[in-house]
Amino acid sequence: MRAKGLGAKVIVTEVDPIKAMEAVMDGFSIMPMNKAAEIGDFFVTVTGCNGVITEKDFMKMHDGAICCNAGHFDVEVDVACLRRISVESHLARNNIMAYKLSNGNTINVIAEGRLVNLAAGDGHPAEIMDMSFAIQAQSALYLVKNKNKLTEKIINVPKEVDRAVAERKIKFWGFEIDKLTPEQEKYLNSWNA
Numbered sequence: 412m413r414a415k416g417l418g419a420k421v422i423v424t425e426v427d428p429i430k431a432m433e434a435v436m437d438g439f440s441i442m443p444m445n446k447a448a449e450i451g452d453f454f455v456t457v458t459g460c461n462g463v464i465t466e467k468d469f470m471k472m473h474d475g476a477i478c479c480n481a482g483h484f485d486v487e488v489d490v491a492c493l494r495r496i497s498v499e500s501h502l503a504r505n506n507i508m509a510y511k512l513s514n515g516n517t518i519n520v521i522a523e524g525r526l527v528n529l530a531a532g533d534g535h536p537a538e539i540m541d542m543s544f545a546i547q548a549q550s551a552l553y554l555v556k557n558k559n560k561l562t563e564k565i566i567n568v569p570k571e572v573d574r575a576v577a578e579r580k581i582k583f584w585g586f587e588i589d590k591l592t593p594e595q596e597k598y599l600n601s602w603n604a
């Protein structure tokens with residue numbers, strides 16, 4: 412969405428049909444990675460999966476294409492494969508490796524394919540970390556308060572914790588939102604009963 416806002420034509424590649432449908436409804440094009448590889452100038456993976464961009468994709472990319480990963484370790488963009496199949500490589504700029512392929516094209520990889528915002532940027536901005544830390548602190552408090560009720564299993568962050576943090580963030584921004592009246596709550600709950 413940020414890239415789109417800056418004027419980029421953004422293509423989403425997905426394996427989940429529901430997410431893919433949402434992407435189309437949000438105004439993005441969707442297609443398989445191997446097709447997008449032919450078109451894209453800048454590739455960002457954020458899947459948590461391995462082998463998202465691999466040899467067959469690298470071989471279709473434009474000369475000068477740039478790849479990076481904001482998802483999982485260094486396995487989403489298959490950098491090990493690039494190292495293996497490239498005929499030459501050099502440091503193009505600080506934190507950007509250029510790999511020349513046998514077809515003459517050069518593919519650039521930022522930060523060795525590791526989490527780009529952490530490895531090549533300045534990490535997360537305070538505006539994000541304040542919410543993460545607030546959720547962690549509130550979750551710890553929830554655990555202490557509810558220790559006798561909880562069983563030994565992983566539990567999701569309770570909605571009330573998410574809500575409490577969101578409410579404070581909105582207040583900090585200086586915005587206000589509406590609140591359900593008791594009648595509205597009763598009305599909505601009558602559907603869930």
Ligand SMILES: NC(=O)c1ccc[n+]([C@@H]2O[C@H](COP(=O)([O-])OP(=O)(O)OC[C@H]3O[C@@H](n4cnc5c(N)ncnc54)[C@H](O)[C@@H]3O)[C@@H](O)[C@H]2O)c1
Nearest residue numbers: 424425426427430457458459460463481482483526527528
């Ligand atoms: N860089 C950061 O600061 C940062 C922040 C949060 C999360 N993450 C990481 O980002 C990754 C994604 O997290 P998320 O919460 O968005 O997960 P998510 O499950 O909500 O989204 C991942 C999406 O990738 C899709 N996907 C999975 N495998 C795919 C594949 N092979 N090809 C195409 N699409 C595929 C899934 O269908 C899903 O829609 C995780 O590895 C997470 O740890 C990074």
